[in-house]
Amino acid sequence: MAPLFKNLCSVSLWITIIPLFGFLCDGGKILVVPLEGSHWLNMDILIKALHGKGHSIDVIRNTNSWYVKEKSDYYNSITIPQSKGMDEEFVDDMISKVINHERGKSSWLSTVKLFFDSVIDNYEMTKMVCDITTSIFESEEILKTLQEKQYDLMLTDPVWGMGIILAHKLKLPMVYNVRWTTTVDGHFNIAPSPMSYIPITGSGNTDRMSFFQRVKNIIFYFTNDIKYSRFSLPQYQAICDKYFDPPVDFYQLLQGADIWLMRVDFVFEFPRPTMPNIIYTGGFQCTPAKPLPHDLEDFMQSSGDHGVIVMSLGTFISALPEDVTAEIAAAFARLPQKVIWRYTGKKPSTLGNNTLLVDWMPQKDLLGHPKTKVFVAHGGTNGVQEALYHGVPVVGIPFFFDQYDNLIRLQARGGAKIVSLAELGENSLHAAIKEVINNPSYRLTMQKLSQLHLDKPVKPLDSAIFWIEFVMRHKGAAHLRTESYKMPWYSYHSVDVAVTLIAVVLIFIFSIFYVVRYVCIKCCSRKRKTE
Structure with missing residues (x-):
């Protein structure tokens, strides 16, 4: 009886394992519509992880894409011919407008002008995306190719609406790699968002607002609503009206994603209402520090007990006006610390012997190095999350978009010090860095936040991959989606x-x-x- 029982157990075990093995290893087909710059950097990490799980990935790109490469070992690119998207020249122009406003004589007139400039820039960006989308819909060859592929899933960044519209056309379940949408912070599109304690992007508020800050919050809500509902959404709606019958509402398409992989967590984000299909994956791009190249390691060790300051202004900001870089370099030259500065512009005349300029740096590995004392950053979501992961305090120099709001969240918790563009100078930057280095509370706070961030049952990247595959397995996640977005406002x-x-x-x-x-x-x- 014993051998028979043993054989039966073995057969039973294999009957259980074989379907599970096939279940785990079945590769799906995923269509990805990404965004440029730092948004692509974290999307790229998701794509690599999905490829490693056996999935086939196609990525849509435009002809002048400067981050999404045409050839890759882990995805196939689909380049839309005669399509131009956001490029470096467009971004440089936006940055120069912000710098000129912040460092000039600010007045209510210049503030109004900057607002209208941002409206125009947003309109132009949306137009670029809509032109690419139209190129796809007007090409029978591209549409036929996409339909014949029989994808299992659309993975997209909803800052651009092309993936949303294309997913509806191809009848694909949709997952967002999201922090912002075509309108605002992704939470505001589907989750209850009381403006009494949830700050609006750009307001500079925290979750503890005075009466006048709440007034400011409401004003920013309506100005944002005007910017997007009057200038961006109508362009996407025009495409929906032209190519879809029966007609659909673009904003409902945006709200109807199955899963929202939100690139924050509540160690970083202020507590707020959420929804069951919002999965928090903040810091999924972060990894333990790897050994540095020999030249960088030697530079780090040469700093002695003083340590090293790491500075990077992200993917979009490669160079600054000469007077600004001269001020920054002069501030660094007065410090006893060594400095590694990612910068590709003209070498500042005030550059000190303690500062190393590099075209590229292994930012995650530098932030995880024990010699790193401070991270001087622009406040992009990726950089802030990496600093939080490694427990490094931040001196922030915000420029645009969500950068100031990201830094406000760290500053409110005691892990960062903000130096605005308006006050940025040799003395102010030097004083901010000295304060963050000499006051141990900044580092202790960031280390505590890092411990909280790392203390999770499942790694953020594993969670993201699980939910993507969950949507593929079940052809969506309708049971997690609220139907509230289909209700009229009243x-x-x-x-x-x-x-x-x-x-x-x-x-x-x-x-x-x-x-x-x-x-x-x-x-x-x-x-x-x-x-």
């Missing part, structure tokens, strides 16, 4: 219920009033007749 906010209840109460009150009035009139009438 139903969502129960305005119709409130109006109905108020009407009923008023009718009841007026009915009582008229009954009492009628009775009083009758009584008075009888009394007169009796007299």
Whole structure:
């Protein structure tokens, strides 16, 4: 009996394992519509991980893409002919406008001008995306190729609406690699977002607002709404109206993604209401530090007990005006620390012997090095998350988009010091760096945040891959999606219920009033007749 029982157990075990083995190793087909710059850097990490799991990935790119390469070992590119997207020249122009405003004589007039410049830039970016989308829809060959591929999933960054529209055309379940959408912080599109304690992007507020800060929050909400609902969404809606029958609402398509892989967590983000299909994957691009190249390691060790300052302004900001770089270099030259500065512009005349300029740096490995004391950064989501992961305090120099808001979150927790462009100078930058280095609370705070961030049952990248594959296995995740986005605003906010209840109460009150009035009139009438 024992051998028979043993054989039966073996057979049972294999019957269990074989389907599981096939279940785990079945590769799917994924279509990716990414965004340029730092957004591509973290999307690229997701793509590599998915490729490593046996999935086939196609990536759509435009002809002048400067980050999404045409040839790759782990994805196939689909280049849309005669399509031009956001390039370095476009970004440099946006940056120069912000710098000129911040470092010039700011007034209400210049602020209004900057706002309208941002509206125009946003309109132009959206137009570029819509042109690429139109090129796809007008090409029978491209559409036929995409349809014949029979993809299992659309993975996209919803800052651009092309992936959203294309997913609807190809009838694909959709996963977002998201922090921002075509309109605002992704939470605002699907999760309840009380503006009394949830700061609007660009407001500079934290989750603890005074009365006037709440007024400012409301103002920023409506200015953002004007910027996007009047200038971006209509362009996407025009494509939907032209190519889809029956007609669809673009904003509902945006809200209808199955899973939102949110690139933050609540160690970094202020606590707020959320939804079951928002999965927090903040820091999924972070990894333990690897050994540095010999030349960089020698430079780090040469710093002695003073340590090293690492500076990088991200993927979009490669060079700055000469007067700004001269101020930054002069501030570094006064420090006893060594400095590694990722910078590709003209060498500043005030550059000190303690500063090393590099075209590229292994940022994650430098931040994880024990000699690194401070990270001087622009405040992009990736860089802030990497500093948090490695427990390195930050001196932030925000430029645009979400950078100031990211740094505000770290500063509110005591892990960063912000130096605005308006006040950026040799003395202010030098003082900020000295404060962060000499006050141990900054490093202790960041190390505590790092411990909280790392103390998770599942690594963020593993969680992201699981949910992508979950959507592929189940052809979506409709059970996690709220249907609230399909409700008209007056139903969502129960305005119709409130109006109905108020009407009923008023009718009841007026009915009582008229009954009492009628009775009083009758009584008075009888009394007169009796007299």
